[in-house]
Amino acid sequence: MNAIEFDQVSKGYGDVLAVDDLSLTIAQGTTVALLGPNGAGKSTSINMLLGLLRPTSGTIGVFGRTPDAAVAAGDLGAMLQDGTLIPDLTVRELVDLVRRLYPDPMGLDAILQLADLTDLVKRRADKLSGGQTQRVRFALAIAGAPRILLLDEPTAAMDVESRLRFWAGMRDYAAGGRTVLFATHYLEEADENADRVIVIARGKVVADGTPAQIKAGAGGHTVRFSLGAQPSAGLDALPGVTGVEIAYGTATLRTSDTDATIGKTHARNRIEAVQRAREQGWL
Numbered sequence: 001m002n003a004i005e006f007d008q009v010s011k012g013y014g015d016v017l018a019v020d021d022l023s024l025t026i027a028q029g030t031t032v033a034l035l036g037p038n039g040a041g042k043s044t045s046i047n048m049l050l051g052l053l054r055p056t057s058g059t060i061g062v063f064g065r066t067p068d069a070a071v072a073a074g075d076l077g078a079m080l081q082d083g084t085l086i087p088d089l090t091v092r093e094l095v096d097l098v099r100r101l102y103p104d105p106m107g108l109d110a111i112l113q114l115a116d117l118t119d120l121v122k123r124r125a126d127k128l129s130g131g132q133t134q135r136v137r138f139a140l141a142i143a144g145a146p147r148i149l150l151l152d153e154p155t156a157a158m159d160v161e162s163r164l165r166f167w168a169g170m171r172d173y174a175a176g177g178r179t180v181l182f183a184t185h186y187l188e189e190a191d192e193n194a195d196r197v198i199v200i201a202r203g204k205v206v207a208d209g210t211p212a213q214i215k216a217g218a219g220g221h222t223v224r225f226s227l228g229a230q231p232s233a234g235l236d237a238l239p240g241v242t243g244v245e246i247a248y249g250t251a252t253l254r255t256s257d258t259d260a261t262i263g264k265t266h267a268r269n270r271i272e273a274v275q276r277a278r279e280q281g282w283l
């Protein structure tokens, strides 16, 4: 049975077409990565799945029901990009409070263990680091034992070790037939933690397959260059680009069309070099 179904879904914000005629199905029991650069439409898709946003056109089904009906039935748990915790409660009190809101929740100890929170149970929610806060938000997402878990860039504030423990907790949660859909910018995270990777760029699916297929296929080419003085903004909008990573002054672009990406990168660099030369009074 399909857990999730998008049928020709589009979503526009004024002039911006964030999701563009998206059709896909996700089978129950799979862990799927939604991989794409900033602005690809990942959060918009997840928010539509939760019924927080309405599609401009097309329909979304969750176990054959509308997103609103699925949320009401407790089928969907989510960890979104922001959201504050109730500050006055301890971690244990907060997780217990939320799990009691559901008809058939997970046990408190099981949640705390999966979210790696057993050492933090007595800590007040407003005294947590960014990565610890993320772990509590993961605990709240799984508290109701939802059949589908949606994670929107869940490891954003985590260090390397926290990330590894987080993904181990996610895999334990997914084991036994649950469906997980997570959004990420990183091919490595998708590769290591998903059964299937859907690459989206500018609201459209540009590749869809197993991590091995995605790495070997069209989405797997890499263009790397030193940024120098030029800004990194806008690299994700270059033709073919499906992912951007910036580290130590080097840009690594993942692209489905190396020629088009290099052509535009070259043109952009020349324009910026001319602009800089003008600013310096050399031209």
Ligand SMILES: Nc1ncnc2c1ncn2[C@@H]1O[C@H](COP(=O)(O)OP(=O)(O)OP(=O)(O)O)[C@@H](O)[C@H]1O
Residues within 6 Å of the ligand: 013, 016, 017, 018, 036, 037, 038, 039, 040, 041, 042, 043, 044, 045, 185
């Ligand atoms: N409320 C809004 N109003 C106008 N435009 C929006 C709004 N929310 C998102 N957008 C635009 O829609 C497009 C898709 O955004 P979305 O947040 O879904 O992408 P994303 O893949 O989740 O990006 P990121 O990785 O940065 O979170 C972007 O161009 C974004 O600027």
